[in-house]
Amino acid sequence: MIVDTNVYLSRWPFRRLAGDETPDLVARLRSRNVAQAWAGSFDGILHKDIGGVNGRLAADCRTYGRDFLVPFGSINPKLPGWREDVRRCAEEYGMPGIRVHPNYHGYDLKDPAFAELLHAAAERRLLVQLVVSMEDERTQHPLLRVAHVDVSGLPALVANTLSARLVLLNWARALRGKSLQSLADAGAIYFEISMVEGIEGIARLSERLPPERILFGSNFPMFYFESALLKIEESGLPEERKKLIFEGNAKRILSPTGRP
Amino acid sequence: MFHRRKLLTSFCAGGAWEILRGQPQPPGAPAAARRFRIWDAHCHLHAVPGNTPEERMEVLIRCADRLGIERLIVSQGYSANLHPKPDQFREENDRVMRAVRRFPDRAFGSVYLSPSFPEFSLREFDRCVRDGPMAGIGELEMDKRCNAPEMDAIVERAISMMAPILQHTWLKLDGNEPGESTPQDLAELARRHPEASFICAHTGGDWERGIRAIRDVPNILAEIAGFDPTAGVVEMAVRELGPERVVYGSDVGGRSFASPLAKVMGADIPDSAKELVLGGNLRRLFAPILRAKGYRA
Numbered sequence: 001m002i003v004d005t006n007v008y009l010s011r012w013p014f015r016r017l018a019g020d021e022t023p024d025l026v027a028r029l030r031s032r033n034v035a036q037a038w039a040g041s042f043d044g045i046l047h048k049d050i051g052g053v054n055g056r057l058a059a060d061c062r063t064y065g066r067d068f069l070v071p072f073g074s075i076n077p078k079l080p081g082w083r084e085d086v087r088r089c090a091e092e093y094g095m096p097g098i099r100v101h102p103n104y105h106g107y108d109l110k111d112p113a114f115a116e117l118l119h120a121a122a123e124r125r126l127l128v129q130l131v132v133s134m135e136d137e138r139t140q141h142p143l144l145r146v147a148h149v150d151v152s153g154l155p156a157l158v159a160n161t162l163s164a165r166l167v168l169l170n171w172a173r174a175l176r177g178k179s180l181q182s183l184a185d186a187g188a189i190y191f192e193i194s195m196v197e198g199i200e201g202i203a204r205l206s207e208r209l210p211p212e213r214i215l216f217g218s219n220f221p222m223f224y225f226e227s228a229l230l231k232i233e234e235s236g237l238p239e240e241r242k243k244l245i246f247e248g249n250a251k252r253i254l255s256p257t258g259r260p
Numbered sequence: 261m262f263h264r265r266k267l268l269t270s271f272c273a274g275g276a277w278e279i280l281r282g283q284p285q286p287p288g289a290p291a292a293a294r295r296f297r298i299w300d301a302h303c304h305l306h307a308v309p310g311n312t313p314e315e316r317m318e319v320l321i322r323c324a325d326r327l328g329i330e331r332l333i334v335s336q337g338y339s340a341n342l343h344p345k346p347d348q349f350r351e352e353n354d355r356v357m358r359a360v361r362r363f364p365d366r367a368f369g370s371v372y373l374s375p376s377f378p379e380f381s382l383r384e385f386d387r388c389v390r391d392g393p394m395a396g397i398g399e400l401e402m403d404k405r406c407n408a409p410e411m412d413a414i415v416e417r418a419i420s421m422m423a424p425i426l427q428h429t430w431l432k433l434d435g436n437e438p439g440e441s442t443p444q445d446l447a448e449l450a451r452r453h454p455e456a457s458f459i460c461a462h463t464g465g466d467w468e469r470g471i472r473a474i475r476d477v478p479n480i481l482a483e484i485a486g487f488d489p490t491a492g493v494v495e496m497a498v499r500e501l502g503p504e505r506v507v508y509g510s511d512v513g514g515r516s517f518a519s520p521l522a523k524v525m526g527a528d529i530p531d532s533a534k535e536l537v538l539g540g541n542l543r544r545l546f547a548p549i550l551r552a553k554g555y556r557a
Contacts, residue, residue, distance in 0.1 A: 225526055227526070
């Protein structure tokens, strides 16, 4: 059984994808033994009507994936009234977390707005999924060049927001070596695997990070779902560690206490 | 050795193939693994753990076994140097030959050359391919663009032995490195040598442009290593080029075996096309030189 912590609904602006219709996405994930998928919305990256984006996300998850799709609403803290979007995600839609794209929304993590967002999420015990990149910077559309999020300031921010819980998505192109270590040491930061590469890449990652911090994420439908799955197979992990990555860690941080 | 029985037992015990089938320990799982013979066009010893070429090759084979990959085509040794000198080319080719010798029924070597050193490259081809155990050329890197006239003599040598050529290509948004080839450069070279067989490594990375750049040049095959497992690449390549012009390659150890393999396994294409992309095309391409050298494939 798999909990996939990184899927997107709706349309990627630059390419049609197999699975970009929600019923099809659900069918494809179910056929691959996924029991639960944490879903954000591609619309949340570029749309300014974030309230509409999150309303559609919640409705799609309810209509096509009740007890299967778990919505993570988009929040853009540079938009006026963003706190109302957080409130709706938590209170109206019962979302367990939010997903942020700082590089597409034009702020860096040193911006006070991000610290405010972390506090607002922590107050409501919302998980924050921070998407570090969407695409290889070398192959982006020439009219939409977006750098990776610079996460160097994140350890200090998390240290100042003790109850913050973050999941980094699509981070592996931007984060290596010591910076990965310092992030893991800083607090409750979790790492999904969709962009981890290299021979036995997941095994190597699990030597550098506490095993309870690693989450299965496919980045489907942007990526082929099979990539994350086969990387785990290639890594030859013990069954207990595989189970943690496939489902155990995700279930734990989504539980009411959210603590190990 | 490639232990098919051991591999199938591992699949039966539960693994990715089982999950892909969506049911616990299905009786069909071994068949799912067995139905494709997978050859990898693009492997390096770079970024692989191990103190010797043999140790690094053991790691590659261990991982290949977990995914059911039968054969590896290995080149470039340990090198991350984009502008090696002749003695460094020779050293890297020696490392590859040592690695492959450790697993002669699982891997072939492919010789590392450069049009920056044309005379040396011809001698090195003769040492490693004509008179040695290697079966291909490349991955040729970014020392000099492949449409340079100095490539012609190298390609003629390849034609004489029917050795396929794996050529690095990229199409970077901010411009390629000096000496780094594009798929368009490769198309230009391939048009000059219609008898030669070329594999377009990475298909330019920006594959939606790269596939189009090589579409009208039938002696180029698209290879899918070295960029993210972005959904749709294999479907587009098969649609635009035909399944007989697309090959699986991983670019290990900088990349995994897994994510490029997923591009094929996850593609919405018929199994008959997957069979070609995963290995059938490479076996057809390498058959003449392997036969001439007396290798079993």
